[in-house]
Amino acid sequence: xxxxxxxxxxxxxxxxxxxxxxxxxxxxxxxxxxxxxxxxxxxxxxxxxxxxxxxxxxxxxxxxxxxxxxxxxxxxxxxxxxxxxxxxxxxxxxxxxxxxxxxxxxxxxxxxxxxxxxxxxxxxxxxxxxxxxxxxxxxxxxxxxxxxxxxxxxxxxxxxxxxxxxxxxxxxxxxxxxxxxxxxxxxxxxxxxxxxxxxxxxxxxxxxxxxxxxxxxxxxxxxxxxxxxxxxxxxxxxxxxxxxxxxxxxxxxxxxxxxxxxxxxxxxxxxxxxxxxxxxxxxxxxxxxxxxxxxxxxxxxxxxxxxxxxxxxxxxxxxxxxxxxxxxxxxxxxxxxxxxxxxxxxxxxxxxxxxxxxxxxxxxxxxxxxxxxxxxxxxxxxxxxxxxxxxxxxxxxxxxxxxxxxxxxxxxxxxxxxxxxxxxxxxxxxxxxxxxxxxxxxxxxxxxxxxxxxxxxxxxxxxxxxxxxxxxxxxxxxxxxxxxxxxxxxxxxxxxxxxxxx
Numbered sequence: 417x418x419x420x421x422x423x424x425x426x427x428x429x430x431x432x433x434x435x436x437x438x439x440x441x442x443x444x445x446x447x448x449x450x451x452x453x454x455x456x457x458x459x460x461x462x463x464x465x466x467x468x469x470x471x472x473x474x475x476x477x478x479x480x481x482x483x484x485x486x487x488x489x490x491x492x493x494x495x496x497x498x499x500x501x502x503x504x505x506x507x508x509x510x511x512x513x514x515x516x517x518x519x520x521x522x523x524x525x526x527x528x529x530x531x532x533x534x535x536x537x538x539x540x541x542x543x544x545x546x547x548x549x550x551x552x553x554x555x556x557x558x559x560x561x562x563x564x565x566x567x568x569x570x571x572x573x574x575x576x577x578x579x580x581x582x583x584x585x586x587x588x589x590x591x592x593x594x595x596x597x598x599x600x601x602x603x604x605x606x607x608x609x610x611x612x613x614x615x616x617x618x619x620x621x622x623x624x625x626x627x628x629x630x631x632x633x634x635x636x637x638x639x640x641x642x643x644x645x646x647x648x649x650x651x652x653x654x655x656x657x658x659x660x661x662x663x664x665x666x667x668x669x670x671x672x673x674x675x676x677x678x679x680x681x682x683x684x685x686x687x688x689x690x691x692x693x694x695x696x697x698x699x700x701x702x703x704x705x706x707x708x709x710x711x712x713x714x715x716x717x718x719x720x721x722x723x724x725x726x727x728x729x730x731x732x733x734x735x736x737x738x739x740x741x742x743x744x745x746x747x748x749x750x751x752x753x754x755x756x757x758x759x760x761x762x763x764x765x766x767x768x769x770x771x772x773x774x775x776x777x778x779x780x781x782x783x784x785x786x787x788x789x790x791x792x793x794x795x796x797x798x799x800x801x802x803x804x805x806x807x808x809x810x811x812x813x814x815x816x817x818x819x820x821x822x823x824x825x826x827x828x829x830x831x832x833x834x835x836x837x838x839x840x841x842x843x844x845x846x847x848x849x850x851x852x853x854x855x856x857x858x859x860x861x862x863x864x865x866x867x868x869x870x871x872x873x874x875x876x877x878x879x880x881x882x883x884x885x886x887x888x889x890x891x892x893x894x895x896x897x898x899x900x901x902x903x904x905x906x907x908x909x910x911x912x913x914x915x916x917x918x
Contacts, residue, residue, distance in 0.1 A: 481581025482655070484602075487912040488572050493606070497716050498543070499913075500567035501578065502611055504529075505600020506625070509590030514625045517588065517598070518613070521568040524582050526598075529627050533564035533615045543608050551711035555609050558641035563612035564629075567605070580909065583651055597652035602911065603632070604671070605644040607715035612638040634666040634707065635735050641709050643719075643728050645669050647683075647911060657906035660899045662887040663877050666707075667692065668729040669916065673901055675909040682899035684882045689916045695876055696730045702748045703872045705731040718917065732873050734889060737819045752815040752843055753808075755869050759848055760812055763787065767795045770852040772834040780835070785810055789835060801832040803839075818843045819871075821890035837891040844889050846870030857895035864897075 477483040486501060493499075503519035505526075516529040536542075539556040542565065547555065570576045583598050585591045591598060605611045614630040632639025645668035649659035661671050661683030669689050673682045685692065697704050707728045712720040719726045737749055759768075760782050767781040778800060780789040787803040790796060805824025808814030817823040818840050825836040838852040845864040850857075861884075865875035874888035878897070887898040903909070 477577040477579070480577060480579040482579060482906060483908045484578045484580050485908065485910045486570055486576040486578065487910055488570060488574055488576060490915065491572065491913045492915045492917050493572055493716055495573035497572045497606060498608055499570045499572055500605050500610055501570055502566045502568065502603040502605070502613070503578070503600065504566060504603070504613065505598045507588055507591055507598050508595045508624070512624055516625060516627055516629055518566045519568065519578070519582070524579055525587050526583055529615045529629055531615050531617060531627070534562040536563045536565050536612070538562050542610060546608060547711070547713045551713045554709065554711040555641055555714050558609055558638060559612050560637050561614050563614050563638060565610060566613050567610045580651060585653060591653055593652040593654055593656070597650045597656070599650040601646045601648050603644055603646040604913070605642050606669070607643050609642040609714055611642050611644055614638060634729055635731060640707060641711070641728070643668060643715060643726070645671055647671055647673055651906070655904070655906045657903040657909065659901050659909065660887050663732060664887055664890055664892070665732055665735050666729040667696070667877070670914050672912040672914055673899070673910070674912075675901060675903045676907045677903065677905065679901050679903055682885065682901050684914070685880050686882055687880055688918055692880060693727055693730060695880065699872045699876060703733060705736050707731065732888070733819050733871060737816050748819070749816050752818050752869055755843065755848070756808070756813050756815075760787065768852070769793060770835045770838050772838065772854045775831040775834045778831065778835045787813070789832070801828050803836065813839070837894065841891045841894045844871040844874060854894055861895060861897060
């Protein structure tokens with residue numbers, strides 16, 4: 417069974433969605449070769465929509481409006497390794513209606529999710545006959561409900577192309593800009609166990625989305641026993657693409673993101689997957705948590721340890737805080753409590769000043785035990801908002817609020833939330849002593865993670881990034897510290913799976 421080891425979340429209609437840029441490929445995931453052009457298409461009956469040369473993913477795939485190149489030529493996983501992509505997202509048509517979509521590999525088009533998508537029966541999964549009897553039983557637990565298989569098969573050792581240009585108003589009514597952009601994730605899974613998505617009818621009759629879904633879980637079922645990771649992205653009708661790699665919830669494996677025009681490589685890390693896990697193990701014990709599973713035949717053989725366990729992921733503090741009551745292990749839910757109390761006492765006499773370009777200045781002080789904010793640079797006039805938390809001692813900001821950037825740090829109007837996210841980020845980075853100015857705080861990055869308490873997980877992932885950037889907690893984009901890539905008039909995007917073992 418999966419265990420938690422203490423050391424331990426886009427216009428070519430009718431097009432073939434996946435195109436492999438090489439026929440014969442080097443074993444061991446080398447650079448590959450282009451091979452016979454007639455052998456490049458995964459589905460021999462699908463139309464040939466583009467070509468590409470391994471190693472040159474910036475080259476657009478012919479016939480695709482907005483090609484996503486998934487470059488699997490750099491990985492050292494065996495070329496027979498099962499690997500899949502999954503593209504899902506949300507479009508908010510107006511203030512009262514939003515809909516969930518998935519990209520269908522059969523015709524390359526986005527489809528609105530429906531409960532009838534749950535075609536795979538509970539406790540069953542494709543290719544189960546390839547596993548040992550014992551491993552079949554373990555992986556069956558990954559699928560406790562009927563589920564939807566949204567997988568797009570890819571070829572290891574090759575470049576694979578998907579046309580994100582099918583995400584267009586031609587196929588998605590109401591797609592636009594701003595809140596009407598397509599906002600979603602591109603997931604990847606490695607090994608036999610595919611990612612289960614469970615499509616559900618929203619139980620709230622007044623909800624903006626009539627259909628919702630249960631996304632794969634990094635720490636529970638469905639999905640925990642799948643080896644997966646993802647990038648987050650949005651894409652709109654102005655061809656504005658935002659994308660980022662993320663370790664907010666977990667680290668499963670590295671992904672490298674780039675694109676044109678104006679992209680800059682994001683997510684590239686200085687160490688192999690195994691080395692990164694070893695570095696997580698050196699963190700304080702309350703920040704070193706892994707999910708592993710004993711089903712070696714479900715994954716590439718090289719990933720198994722001597723006892724047959726496969727390390728699937730390391731869990732971030734934001735996930736681990738939600739697990740702790742069930743685990744009954746050492747807590748980090750009081751990690752920041754003493755620091756918060758120290759600052760509350762200081763804010764009784766020394767106000768806290770914050771600035772965010774879209775909101776302006778807000779000045780806060782503690783009045784009768786409540787952190788109270790006033791608009792402007794001084795705490796005078798009528799209070800604009802107050803921060804209280806049902807989770808914290810005496811209504812103060814709680815450690816859980818800080819880890820998850822939630823509760824008392826995610827309430828009220830946009831001005832309140834802009835102030836609260838600055839506070840959450842400052843506690844996570846150990847820089848509450850500095851003015852919280854999101855317009856200039858990039859200049860203070862050298863001071864981050866120097867004065868405890870801070871988020872050791874986030875510090876590690878910034879340290880092992882080749883450009884120092886990471887998305888390691890929910891507001892890690894503040895001060896230009898995240899791996900967010902912005903493409904205007906986007907032409908193409910590349911996601912590369914790097915080497916696992918060296």
